[in-house]
Amino acid sequence: MIPVTAAAIPRLHPKARLQRDEVRGREVLLYPEGLVGLNATGAAIVALCDGVRSLADIVATLERRYGASGLERDVAAFLDGLAAKGLVLYGP
Amino acid sequence: MDPRPLWLLAELTYRCPLQCPYCSNPLDFAGARFKRELSTDEWCRVFREAKALGVLQLGLSGGEPTLRPDLEELVRTAHGLGLYTSLITSAYRLTKERLAGLKGAGLDHVQISVQGADADLSDEIAGTASYRDKIAAYHYTRELGFPLTVNVVLHRRNLHQVEALIRLAESLGAERIELANTQFYGWALHNRDALMPTKDQLAAAWQVVERERARLGTRLEIVWVLPDYHEQFPKPCMGGWARAYMTVTPAGEVWPCHAAGRITSLTFENVRDHPLDWIWEHSEAFNRFRGDQWMPEPCRSCPRKAQDFGGCRCQAFLVAGDAGVTDPVCSLSPHRHLIDAAVAEVEQAARVEREPEAWTYRAAPASRALATKG
Ligand code: SF4
Ligand code: SF4
Numbered sequence: 203m204i205p206v207t208a209a210a211i212p213r214l215h216p217k218a219r220l221q222r223d224e225v226r227g228r229e230v231l232l233y234p235e236g237l238v239g240l241n242a243t244g245a246a247i248v249a250l251c252d253g254v255r256s257l258a259d260i261v262a263t264l265e266r267r268y269g270a271s272g273l274e275r276d277v278a279a280f281l282d283g284l285a286a287k288g289l290v291l292y293g294p
Numbered sequence: 295m296d297p298r299p300l301w302l303l304a305e306l307t308y309r310c311p312l313q314c315p316y317c318s319n320p321l322d323f324a325g326a327r328f329k330r331e332l333s334t335d336e337w338c339r340v341f342r343e344a345k346a347l348g349v350l351q352l353g354l355s356g357g358e359p360t361l362r363p364d365l366e367e368l369v370r371t372a373h374g375l376g377l378y379t380s381l382i383t384s385a386y387r388l389t390k391e392r393l394a395g396l397k398g399a400g401l402d403h404v405q406i407s408v409q410g411a412d413a414d415l416s417d418e419i420a421g422t423a424s425y426r427d428k429i430a431a432y433h434y435t436r437e438l439g440f441p442l443t444v445n446v447v448l449h450r451r452n453l454h455q456v457e458a459l460i461r462l463a464e465s466l467g468a469e470r471i472e473l474a475n476t477q478f479y480g481w482a483l484h485n486r487d488a489l490m491p492t493k494d495q496l497a498a499a500w501q502v503v504e505r506e507r508a509r510l511g512t513r514l515e516i517v518w519v520l521p522d523y524h525e526q527f528p529k530p531c532m533g534g535w536a537r538a539y540m541t542v543t544p545a546g547e548v549w550p551c552h553a554a555g556r557i558t559s560l561t562f563e564n565v566r567d568h569p570l571d572w573i574w575e576h577s578e579a580f581n582r583f584r585g586d587q588w589m590p591e592p593c594r595s596c597p598r599k600a601q602d603f604g605g606c607r608c609q610a611f612l613v614a615g616d617a618g619v620t621d622p623v624c625s626l627s628p629h630r631h632l633i634d635a636a637v638a639e640v641e642q643a644a645r646v647e648r649e650p651e652a653w654t655y656r657a658a659p660a661s662r663a664l665a666t667k668g
Contacts, residue, residue, distance in 0.1 A: 217441035217469055219402065221376050225298060225348040232378035234403040234441050234470060235517075237300065237350055288469075288512035 206257055206278050206285070211293040213253035218289045220248055233289060247277055251290060257281070298348030299574060302377075303541040303552055304340070306368070307331055308357040311386045313421030314409065315653035316447050316482040316489055319357065320555055324661035331544045334364040336565065338371045340542055343570035345375040349540075355382040357544070360392065366399045373400025380405055382445075385431035386424045393434050404435045405443040405472075410451075411458035419451060421655040432466045443470040448499065448521075449489040450640075450650060456499040460506045464514050471514060473503065475521035479553035481656045483612055484664070486636065488653040492644045493637075496521055523633050527598065528605025528621035535583035535607055540574065548573045550580055553608040557617045583607050583617070590619060592626040 206212065214220070218233040220240075229245035231238045240248060246267070250260045261274045284290040308323035320328070332340070341352065352372050359365060360383055372379045380403040381396065393404070408428050409419035416425040435442045444463040448456070456473060463471035475496075476482050476489050503518050510516065522529050532539045532551045541552045546565040549555050555562060560579040563572075574580055582588065586599055593604040605621020613622040614629040622629035643650065654660050 216439065217403065219378060221350065221378065223348075223350060225346070230350060232350060232402075234380060234405075234443055235351075237378075286512070288515065 206281055206292055208258040208261075208274070209256050211253060211256050212251045212260070212281050212285075212290050213293060214248065214251050215289050215291055220245070231284070231289060238284070238287075238289070244280060247280055248284075251281070253293065297537075299344070299538055299540050300349060301351045301353070301539045302341075302344045302349045303353045303355055303539070304337065304368075305355050305357065305541060305543050305552065306337070306359045306362045306365070307544050309361050310356060310358040310384065310656075311361075311422055312358070312384045312424060313655035313657045314419060314447070314481070315421070315485045315655055316449060316476045317656040318477070318480045318482065318552055319656065320480055321484060322661055322665040323357075323656075324658040325665050327547075328544050331362075332542075332546050332565070334367055336546065337364075337368050340546075340565050340570060341368070341372050341375055341377065343565075344540075345377060347571050347574060350376075350378060352377040352379045353382050354379065358384055358386060360386075360388055366395050369396055369399040369401045373402075378402050380443075383407075383431075384420070384424060385428045386422065387427055388431045388434075390434040390437070393431070393438055393440070397438050397440065401440070403443065404440045405445050406431055406435070407445045407447070408459070408462070409446070411455040411462055415452060415455070421657070432468070436467050441470075442466065442468040443472055444468045445472045445474065447474050447476055448491070449476045450491045450495065451489075453491050453495045453499045457502045457506070460502070460510075460514070460516065464510065468514060470517060472517040472519065473499075474517075474519035477519070477522065477553075479556070479608055479612065481654070485653040487639065488651045490523065490636065490640045491521065492640060493524060494644075496524055522606075522609075522623045523637055525623065526625045528602050528609070528623045530602045531606035531609075531621075534603040536574070536580040537584070537603075540570075548577070548579075550583075551608065553606075554579070557608060557611045559611070559617055588618060592624075593620050596626065 218231050221230050221232050223230045229240045250263060261277050265271055265273050281290050308319050308328050369379055379401055381401055382405045385406045406428055408416055410416035413425040417423045446459050460471060478486050503516055507516050536550045541549045547562045549562060562579050563577045589604050593599050605624055607617045609621050610619045611617035613632050620627040622633050
């Protein structure tokens with residue numbers, strides 16, 4: 203798999219759904235016959251994958267929100283992990 | 295360890311227009327034990343209790359779940375609770391209107407079985423002409439935007455079609471194809487000699503799967519459910535007894551897996567008598583094989599026990615006559631010779647080109663006849 207570029211627009215595969223797991227106090231990504239538990243940052247990234255924002259936009263939003271910098275590598279690696287599972291697709 | 299369940303399989307009814315000889319439903323599905331189906335309200339209560347207990351994935355299965363006229367309402371309730379809801383259907387007489395209604399109610403995913411790659415074989419195995427309905431329904435699910443799983447139970451009579459089945463799923467634009475080698479429970483165990491494949495058949499099919507996986511990548515996920523009689527170690531059944539799964543049967547009994555009801559040495563509770571969380575936490579059936587305290591040797595001192603949990607309790611009961619022993623499929627089990635004998639019998643029959651036995655179709659009259667025979 204080719205790693206994602208900053209201009210790519212990640213979106214959730216339509217089979218996947220972000221859901222609050224109240225019992226375990228976390229967000230989860232649900233899909234046919236499976237699920238991935240997400241930590242707060244993971245959930246924030248997935249929530250920003252709206253099919254409009256590019257990876258660069260998502261990184262900028264998160265860096266602003268958390269007052270951090272240099273998040274691009276981590277965000278890209280996280281999304282590539284979900285893409286390898288077929289849960290995230292890259293546009294445009 | 296997370297002590298709460300993630301998965302609920304709701305077997306809404308054991309009525310089914312198909313008659314698959316490998317059906318995992320109980321042999322006595324037509325008997326009094328499963329007759330008085332839960333009402334709409336009772337199911338909705340079960341879904342609420344399951345969600346509160348930690349369940350996130352719901353399978354609506356059967357029998358044939360579309361025979362329940364309240365399916366839309368059940369889906370709406372499940373969706374409202376945030377459950378990821380899958381319909382597991384044979385698609386017999388399933389119309390586009392019905393599917394559209396289910397989509398509107400919030401159904402997330404559709405799994406449709408097919409018994410073979412062409413109408414002749416598929417209908418012969420199903421015992422009911424249904425291939426055309428299935429193909430039509432596959433297209434409807436795609437048109438309506440559902441993620442689609444094509445499910446095929448594999449056995450001696452259709453393993454040679456694995457490539458054609460994968461191509462079929464690919465041409466339909468399915469997300470997943472589940473190639474489930476027959477697990478010998480329920481009707482499949484009854485029909486074991488007719489269904490069990492040869493080692494050569496399995497090896498050839500596995501080669502196709504590896505090649506097709508490389509070709510298709512994430513475009514089509516190919517799930518291969520291992521033929522456990524032909525493995526050295528057992529499957530990690532249900533991810534461990536009473537760890538993540540529960541099945542509710544049509545009349546409300548709660549089982550740690552969909553085959554557990556055959557274990558006559560256990561008592562199963564009913565959602566009509568107890569809340570689901572009580573059954574999960576306190577019932578004898580769920581606690582009997584939870585964790586690893588129950589394990590005898592060779593599991594007790596085996597380093598693999600955290601990985602396979604000693605295998606399947608139902609298989610231990612069905613093959614060795616004791617649900618509390620090591621899964622007989624394990625090469626370390628003192629009962630492995632029973633599995634080897636069944637496998638050898640099939641190899642021998644194939645060598646001399648003896649026709650496999652005829653199977654018994656899964657149907658209500660046969661079910662009643664078998665139940666009286668005991
Ligand atoms: S396996 Fe076949 S007979 Fe059994 S419930 Fe499914 S479709 Fe019906
Ligand atoms: S002995 Fe028990 S734990 Fe070890 S591999 Fe066999 S079934 Fe698994």
